[in-house]
Amino acid sequence: MILADGLFFFVVAAMPAVELQGERAVDVDAVEAYRAGDHAAARARWDELLRTTTTGGRERGRLLYNAGNAAARGGGWLDAVGYYTEALHETPRDSDLWANLEFARREAGLEPADRGDLAATLGRLLSAWTVEEARWIALGGALFLAAALAFEAVRGGRGGRVSAWVGVSLALLASAPLARHQLADDAPRVFVTAEKGLALRSEPRVDAQVLERAKPGTFRRELDRLSGWVGVETTSGAKGWVPEHGVLVLIDLAP
Amino acid sequence: MRTLCIALAALVASASAPLAAQQGDPVVSAQLQTGLVKLGSQAVAQVTVEGTTQALLKGVDPVDGLEFVGSSGPKRSVFESITRGRRVRSESLSWSLHWRPERVGSFEIPPVRLEVDGREVTTQGMSLRVVEDFQGQNLGYLEWVDAPTEVYEGEPFEVTLRFGWDSGMSRFNHANLILPWWGRLPGTLEVESAPTAGQRNIDVSLNDTGVVRVRELGLRNLGGRDLRLFELQRTFVSTRTGTLSFPVSHFEFGRVDRGFFESRREIYYVAWPALEVEIRPLPEEGRPFEFSGGVGRFGARASVDRRSLDLGESVKFTVEWTGTGNLEFFEPPDLGREDAFKGFRAYGATDRFHGDRRVVIYDLAPKTAKVSELPPVSLSIFDPVTGEYTDVETAAIPIRVRVPEGLVGLEVEGAGESIGLDLRDIKATPEGVQAGEGPSDLLLAGLPIASLLGWIALRRNVRRRGDPASLKARRRRRARKQLARRLSRANDARGQAEALRAFLGDRTDEAETAWEGRDLTLYAETAAGVDSSTVVVLAALLEELDATIWSGDSVAIETARILRVADEALRGGL
Numbered sequence: 001m002i003l004a005d006g007l008f009f010f011v012v013a014a015m016p017a018v019e020l021q022g023e024r025a026v027d028v029d030a031v032e033a034y035r036a037g038d039h040a041a042a043r044a045r046w047d048e049l050l051r052t053t054t055t056g057g058r059e060r061g062r063l064l065y066n067a068g069n070a071a072a073r074g075g076g077w078l079d080a081v082g083y084y085t086e087a088l089h090e091t092p093r094d095s096d097l098w099a100n101l102e103f104a105r106r107e108a109g110l111e112p113a114d115r116g117d118l119a120a121t122l123g124r125l126l127s128a129w130t131v132e133e134a135r136w137i138a139l140g141g142a143l144f145l146a147a148a149l150a151f152e153a154v155r156g157g158r159g160g161r162v163s164a165w166v167g168v169s170l171a172l173l174a175s176a177p178l179a180r181h182q183l184a185d186d187a188p189r190v191f192v193t194a195e196k197g198l199a200l201r202s203e204p205r206v207d208a209q210v211l212e213r214a215k216p217g218t219f220r221r222e223l224d225r226l227s228g229w230v231g232v233e234t235t236s237g238a239k240g241w242v243p244e245h246g247v248l249v250l251i252d253l254a255p
Numbered sequence: 256m257r258t259l260c261i262a263l264a265a266l267v268a269s270a271s272a273p274l275a276a277q278q279g280d281p282v283v284s285a286q287l288q289t290g291l292v293k294l295g296s297q298a299v300a301q302v303t304v305e306g307t308t309q310a311l312l313k314g315v316d317p318v319d320g321l322e323f324v325g326s327s328g329p330k331r332s333v334f335e336s337i338t339r340g341r342r343v344r345s346e347s348l349s350w351s352l353h354w355r356p357e358r359v360g361s362f363e364i365p366p367v368r369l370e371v372d373g374r375e376v377t378t379q380g381m382s383l384r385v386v387e388d389f390q391g392q393n394l395g396y397l398e399w400v401d402a403p404t405e406v407y408e409g410e411p412f413e414v415t416l417r418f419g420w421d422s423g424m425s426r427f428n429h430a431n432l433i434l435p436w437w438g439r440l441p442g443t444l445e446v447e448s449a450p451t452a453g454q455r456n457i458d459v460s461l462n463d464t465g466v467v468r469v470r471e472l473g474l475r476n477l478g479g480r481d482l483r484l485f486e487l488q489r490t491f492v493s494t495r496t497g498t499l500s501f502p503v504s505h506f507e508f509g510r511v512d513r514g515f516f517e518s519r520r521e522i523y524y525v526a527w528p529a530l531e532v533e534i535r536p537l538p539e540e541g542r543p544f545e546f547s548g549g550v551g552r553f554g555a556r557a558s559v560d561r562r563s564l565d566l567g568e569s570v571k572f573t574v575e576w577t578g579t580g581n582l583e584f585f586e587p588p589d590l591g592r593e594d595a596f597k598g599f600r601a602y603g604a605t606d607r608f609h610g611d612r613r614v615v616i617y618d619l620a621p622k623t624a625k626v627s628e629l630p631p632v633s634l635s636i637f638d639p640v641t642g643e644y645t646d647v648e649t650a651a652i653p654i655r656v657r658v659p660e661g662l663v664g665l666e667v668e669g670a671g672e673s674i675g676l677d678l679r680d681i682k683a684t685p686e687g688v689q690a691g692e693g694p695s696d697l698l699l700a701g702l703p704i705a706s707l708l709g710w711i712a713l714r715r716n717v718r719r720r721g722d723p724a725s726l727k728a729r730r731r732r733r734a735r736k737q738l739a740r741r742l743s744r745a746n747d748a749r750g751q752a753e754a755l756r757a758f759l760g761d762r763t764d765e766a767e768t769a770w771e772g773r774d775l776t777l778y779a780e781t782a783a784g785v786d787s788s789t790v791v792v793l794a795a796l797l798e799e800l801d802a803t804i805w806s807g808d809s810v811a812i813e814t815a816r817i818l819r820v821a822d823e824a825l826r827g828g829l
Contacts, residue, residue, distance in 0.1 A: 069681045132691065142702040146710075149707065150713060153709075153713035154717055157723070
């Protein structure tokens with residue numbers, strides 16, 4: 001009995017390692033298929049990994065990046081834009097990723113992701129951090145605030161007031177990336193990949209009323225699923241249905 | 256003699272002009288020098304306007320069978336005479352008009368139109384008779400030799416005009432070729448011919464005004480006639496299809512003696528009918544894409560300046576095309592674009608035409624040591640004899656390419672391909688498992704709140720003991736730093752004692768002098784929160800300093816020791 005229990009614990013403890021080896025094998029298969037020019041097979045394997053893998057962060061960003069490359073090599077430039085854009089959440093400062101994203105957007109006839117103006121630059125500054133990094137930055141800001149307040153309490157005077165305000169300002173600034181992540185729509189994302197856009201219909205029927213047209217390369221928030229249809233909410237708040245074949249549902253790629 | 260007569264007639268006419276001029280209206284006249292000319296010679300008419308100098312030759316109407324060669328003039332003449340004591344002046348203008356008959360027969364030259372004093376006037380018409388020069392036909396010789404009747408567009412063709420006179424006429428010293436087509440063949444380019452060694456060339460007159468170099472063939476017997484022969488040879492390339500016409504050609508020959516007072520001319524003419532060459536278009540059927548434009552029969556030969564070379568070393572590869580084709584006009588192959596020459600880098604080519612051959616010297620360098628020969632160079636041409644497109648190839652030339660030690664070679668993978676942007680490659684190496692999610696929400700939210708509450712509490716506590724930013728508090732805080740500064744400036748025990756008392760004053764919010772002679776032990780007992788043991792040490796140090804001062808030495812003691820004692824006092828609650 002003791003032996004059986006020990007064996008059970010051994011198996012349970014070894015399971016993650018076995019699983020990881022399996023994922024690694026699929027990844028190797030995908031890389032080999034990609035190198036062999038079978039981009040569809042490579043993409044399918046990376047999609048499978050994205051759905052099943054328990055790892056996140058940079059590894060998920062890598063898988064999305066590779067899936068984007070496979071989609072692009074297969075001619076699906078809009079799909080590639082979807083993968084790359086999703087990968088930015090995981091590896092926002094990856095220069096290769098940015099290069100491929102801008103390349104794919106240009107090939108798909110979309111505007112650059114980074115327009116280069118002041119607003120875009122500020123936005124990129126805020127979005128250049130992962131959630132984990134944003135949390136550490138916010139913690140640093142909070143610690144600095146605590147120190148500044150302590151200084152003000154002990155020393156007082158003009159220097160103390162200045163340090164307190166600087167501490168508050170830095171703490172707010174440091175919390176901005178995290179706030180952006182928190183305020184960002186964490187709902188399942190739907191990326192429009194139909195080259196000519198999609199009609200947002202009031203019901204999941206082809207003869208239903210068209211509410212608005214969704215441009216290619218734009219994100220929508222997934223609300224519901226039906227066979228062949230995805231219920232979405234647009235940035236303007238309109239809710240409707242789009243055909244599944246014209247979108248890349250990024251929630252499908254989440255573990 | 257005839258020239259003299261004409262001059263006398265003109266003088267008489269000029270002499271009679273003042274009378275007419277006196278009568279008012281200008282007089283216009285036209286007269287042929289002779290109404291009978293031989294075929295081949297020129298008919299010349301003199302057009303004269305008397306009584307005015309304001310006249311223009313407006314035009315000469317064409318006459319079928321007569322080629323209007325041109326006009327010269329006007330020549331202005333002024334004649335003055337005294338008649339019955341009066342001075343009479345008359346003026347006239349004259350033009351010479353030239354025609355060349357193209358056939359025998361009678362011709363009516365229509366009136367010549369002029370503008371005289373602003374009015375258009377015409378001369379009278381003229382009659383001309385052209386006869387065959389039978390004597391010239393017997394004495395002279397003119398013939399197209401092997402003239403082609405049909406050629407392809409772009410195909411070079413040669414025309415040879417052979418001419419001469421009876422070899423017995425050794426006194427003949429005049430030869431003039433009258434070739435109306437010379438320089439006037441539309442749609443043709445004349446090809447430079449290579450000079451033939453050993454032949455004798457002489458210059459003969461051409462179209463009365465020019466000179467052309469012809470080949471002297473010497474004495475030959477043709478058709479039972481002994482002739483002294485010459486040959487004019489020209490090569491043309493037609494650039495458009497259709498019929499190319501060479502009008503009737505004449506050969507003027509004889510003897511001309513130019514004396515001091517007069518010239519004697521014994522001139523004969525011989526003519527040859529017009530020649531027509533049909534220019535046919537190249538067939539579209541079977542025309543290869545790489546057709547070079549070469550038309551004719553070609554031969555090709557290749558040579559190289561050396562056969563053993565190093566990798567990357569330049570080699571001069573000479574290709575020479577010869578033959579009867581349009582060597583000057585075809586497009587030679589660009590070896591840099593030839594698949595067969597992929598193993599070589601083409602640096603350029605020197606292209607030269609030498610009349611009878613086209614030589615292109617290619618500058619090549621082997622990119623790899625794998626090449627073992629210079630491949631055949633192929634030229635796509637059209638063969639007018641077979642009427643088909645064909646390729647002319649050189650023979651392959653074996654070469655040996657050595658790789659010098661340390662040389663990588665010129666083979667650059669991807670050379671020649673266009674450069675552009677592309678996706679960056681996939682990432683095949685896994686990134687590993689992410690460490691964590693970072694600080695928790697509780698910590699991130701709690702820390703600022705705790706900081707705020709702590710600040711309030713700490714502030715309240717500190718303020719309870721007074722304002723930390725007051726002058727007194729700041730002086731007290733700075734006391735230790737000021738002590739160190741003052742001690743560094745103190746040179747003796749007196750300075751050190753003053754620094755120490757200033758420190759005590761700063762810490763107790765008293766004047767420095769308040770600590771002169773003060774009983775520190777008593778102070779420690781009365782002051783709240785001050786450890787008396789540390790103050791005792793400080794008091795002992797002050798006494799030591801005072802003793803040193805009053806002993807007269809005033810030797811400074813160790814600064815570190817003073818600071819150490821001050822620090823102990825601070826820790827003791829001073």
